[in-house]
Amino acid sequence: MNKTLRLIDYSISEAIESIRRNGYAGLAVVSTTAFTLCILWSFVMVSVAAAGYTDRQVDRFEISVFMKVDSTLEDAEALANKIKALPGVGKVTLKQKEEEWENFKIKHSYLDAGGLPIDTLPYAMSVQPKSPEDTVSVAEAIRKLQGIDAVFERQEFYTKILAISKVIKWAGLIGAAVLFFVCAAIIGNAIKLSIYARRLEIQTMQLVGATWAFIRSPFIYEGMFFGACGAVIGAVVVILGNNLISSNIRTFLKMTELLQSPMPGKTVFWGMLLCGVAIGALGSLNAVNRFITRYASPGESVNE
Amino acid sequence: MIKFQNVSVRYDNGVHALNDISFEAEKGEFIFLIGSTGSGKSTLLKTIYKQVNPTAGSIFINGTDLGSLKERQIPLLRQKLGIVFQDYKLLPTKNLWENLAFVLRSVGRDKREIKGLISEILEFVGLAAKPDALPRELSGGEQQRAAIARALVNRPQILIADEPTGNLDPTTSMEIMEILDIINREANMTMIIATHDKNVVNSMKKRVIALEKGEIVRDEKEATYDE
Ligand SMILES: Nc1ncnc2c1ncn2[C@@H]1O[C@H](COP(=O)(O)OP(=O)(O)OP(=O)(O)O)[C@@H](O)[C@H]1O
Ligand SMILES: [Mg+2]
Numbered sequence: 001m002n003k004t005l006r007l008i009d010y011s012i013s014e015a016i017e018s019i020r021r022n023g024y025a026g027l028a029v030v031s032t033t034a035f036t037l038c039i040l041w042s043f044v045m046v047s048v049a050a051a052g053y054t055d056r057q058v059d060r061f062e063i064s065v066f067m068k069v070d071s072t073l074e075d076a077e078a079l080a081n082k083i084k085a086l087p088g089v090g091k092v093t094l095k096q097k098e099e100e101w102e103n104f105k106i107k108h109s110y111l112d113a114g115g116l117p118i119d120t121l122p123y124a125m126s127v128q129p130k131s132p133e134d135t136v137s138v139a140e141a142i143r144k145l146q147g148i149d150a151v152f153e154r155q156e157f158y159t160k161i162l163a164i165s166k167v168i169k170w171a172g173l174i175g176a177a178v179l180f181f182v183c184a185a186i187i188g189n190a191i192k193l194s195i196y197a198r199r200l201e202i203q204t205m206q207l208v209g210a211t212w213a214f215i216r217s218p219f220i221y222e223g224m225f226f227g228a229c230g231a232v233i234g235a236v237v238v239i240l241g242n243n244l245i246s247s248n249i250r251t252f253l254k255m256t257e258l259l260q261s262p263m264p265g266k267t268v269f270w271g272m273l274l275c276g277v278a279i280g281a282l283g284s285l286n287a288v289n290r291f292i293t294r295y296a297s298p299g300e301s302v303n304e
Numbered sequence: 305m306i307k308f309q310n311v312s313v314r315y316d317n318g319v320h321a322l323n324d325i326s327f328e329a330e331k332g333e334f335i336f337l338i339g340s341t342g343s344g345k346s347t348l349l350k351t352i353y354k355q356v357n358p359t360a361g362s363i364f365i366n367g368t369d370l371g372s373l374k375e376r377q378i379p380l381l382r383q384k385l386g387i388v389f390q391d392y393k394l395l396p397t398k399n400l401w402e403n404l405a406f407v408l409r410s411v412g413r414d415k416r417e418i419k420g421l422i423s424e425i426l427e428f429v430g431l432a433a434k435p436d437a438l439p440r441e442l443s444g445g446e447q448q449r450a451a452i453a454r455a456l457v458n459r460p461q462i463l464i465a466d467e468p469t470g471n472l473d474p475t476t477s478m479e480i481m482e483i484l485d486i487i488n489r490e491a492n493m494t495m496i497i498a499t500h501d502k503n504v505v506n507s508m509k510k511r512v513i514a515l516e517k518g519e520i521v522r523d524e525k526e527a528t529y530d531e
Contacts, residue, residue, distance in 0.1 A: 021397075200395065201406075204393045205407075206379075207353065207382065208387065208407045208454070209385070209410075210410035211379045212376060
């Protein structure tokens, strides 16, 4: 075995030893972690759902531009280029007049369209803003251009929904981030106690020449273990809860289009595990950096 | 090998524990550090493994100035030293074997290697029969020997011992000194041993450095406890 493997081997067995010694205290940490991670992940799922919803709404923010009836194809192409050059404009599609005409005839078959000449239909184009928020300003800018008969945008209602879903998305993310740190603090506290319980050992280790990594890594592994255990338990709860909710109110959610499909169990499991391990590592690293020198500095005796 | 150059230590509370200490120790030398209580013996030893830093002067080990060591180099220094602490510092929750193994593991030694090193040293200090005993299940002399075994198990270049025979009866004290003497001769290990023990010092006839109020008042080869 090389030195790194020995370090890992040593750290894991020391971490197991420490967890064994902690007993019920460890159980408390794991269950608190599981609980916090459940809420955290719910926030993540709500946020992901809201973001997905927003993405699916983007094409609804199309702006329809109708030109004056007497404009020519050249006018239309020139206008299309002008619109393209406006700030915030994504895609501009010039509608083929013939195609539109056919559509028009199909849609309005009750009218006797046969007698109408094709030229009664104006050139039209659809404009997609780069981001939905820009719809109004882009439409306003287009209205100021020459040769336009009418500009329509379907804005208000969707803007409101979008604003709400944006708030939900960010609130979810912020909530998740807050819980991330809360959870890291919970695990960090457990590691702090573990460090305190082993301060004599740590002091002695330092005096006999144990390196930074050998002293600290057992605690990091311990924290990661707590995080992983909490995550696995939490993931089971979230997956079960997810299935329960979505089978009961899927129709409702489908209707509101908030959830197109629930997050797959695999994603939940690996996502939460990764999250839990990261939280454990962060929390314990912080505890180790703060408390090893405070509780177990061998130089302490200088000031005793 | 070890060189003290005008070393002084002044603790935060204003006590001058060491005052302008200078001496040199050759490789393989055996030195007794004597002096009444509070004379600065433990402080001097602590400066060698950097638990205490001099407030003036410099200490060199194998030519390296300890004052120039970075925080992360201190473990490497200590790995070259074997330290017997005045209060043993055996881990109360680990048995004898684990107390030695943890030192070797925490400095990154291989598992198989560890087994051999521990068996050998326990045999040598006469504790081969008690690897499973917790420190509190050992007698004072056995704990002392356990502490010595732990200091020696990583095969250090220098042994630093703070009263390794304090609280022991004269016979046990002599046994322990004989152990150290054998290692000193066979491994050519440098040894600095702080002690109050007149008998031990007088029977060994080694170099003696005497401290008084933090100053060296005598440094003599093949010496006895009193002048
Ligand atoms: N951590 C400390 N903080 C402040 N003063 C200290 C500290 N350690 C020791 N001293 C003081 O420094 C002086 C020397 O102490 P030291 O422990 O080196 O003596 P010693 O020779 O080892 O004594 P003993 O034989 O009792 O072990 C004493 O006056 C002691 O009170
Ligand atoms: Mg002392």
